[in-house]
Amino acid sequence: MGLAVLALGLVLGLAACARQVRPIIDPATSVAGGRNYEFDVGQCQQLADQVDTGGRTVGGALVGGAVGAAGGAIIGAFTGNVGRGAAIGAGVGGLTGGVGGAASGATSTRDVVRNCMMRRGYAVLD
Template sequence: MGLNRAAVFAVVALGLGACAEQVRPIIDPATSVAGGRNYEYDLGQCQQLAKQVDAGGRTVGGALLGAGVGAAGGAIIGAFTGNAGRGAAIGAGVGGLTGVVGGGASAATSTRDVVRNCMIRRGYAVLD
């Protein structure tokens, strides 16, 4: 089971690394600085800034928190069924995977927000 969790974490972390390049806010050229002519240049700079979002740290943090909560809940349920250790192990696995996904989603949202805010501050009328 440890190998599966590691594989899921690796896939999520790699996927989040590409998030910044995929964020392309829609702008209104009529109300944006210079009619949006420098969009690609400014977008590239904002995407570089967004890469500073600690996606890996958020994913690990989410996994650890999820594993801890899952282990505690699993141990309680396991105690009622006569096997607290097994319940804790199952709870930690499920909670850890859930935390990876939750932490990854948080990092993706932050990356998107960084790119959008950067473009807004550079004078673009961001519509999405």
């Protein structure tokens, strides 16, 4: 139970951080010297909120759980306990898949903000 709560906290933390992407720009080569940065980055963050980070997290957890359960059942068959192997595999696979899905959503969100800022004329450095 404690591991599941820790994993959920990690997944939610990744999603929350992604929404606060603030690219570093070069004001000397950006539109209007970067004076409208706060307004533009706010709008780009709102656009990036449309990335379905929750769906990617759940999808990753479901796929990871299914793959983990199958692998765990196979290992469990060799050790004489298919059910326990499947359960452990599902738990580990679901956790791994959920974290991977959340990380994928965070990367996509970051990319949306960066691309949005570049298309608005900002020289995005990071």
